[in-house]
Amino acid sequence: MPKSITITEATRHFSGLIDRVRFYGERVILTKGGKPVAELGPTPLSGRVRLAELPGILAELPHLDPEDAAHFADDLKAARLTLTLPTDPWALSSTQAS
Numbered sequence: 001m002p003k004s005i006t007i008t009e010a011t012r013h014f015s016g017l018i019d020r021v022r023f024y025g026e027r028v029i030l031t032k033g034g035k036p037v038a039e040l041g042p043t044p045l046s047g048r049v050r051l052a053e054l055p056g057i058l059a060e061l062p063h064l065d066p067e068d069a070a071h072f073a074d075d076l077k078a079a080r081l082t083l084t085l086p087t088d089p090w091a092l093s094s095t096q097a098s
Contacts (some may be wrong), residue, residue, distance in 0.1 A: 002027035
């Protein structure tokens, strides 16, 4: 559960508060007049994701409905059939070399 602090306290200790969010992933509820007004916490863009957060992140991702998933699988199969791989994967084709 996130800790609650007043905005005044957050202002006085802002640098330390940001460090706690950044390095420890803590979340803090900011209050004014005893009422919560904002939450300070790590963003998905911070690059730090705790393993325990992964199921929630994956659950929020968009999902294909079964019909679209089947069409996507068919498209992948068709693309793989038309794909020609070089016999030597380290050799550049003439189009890649230029």
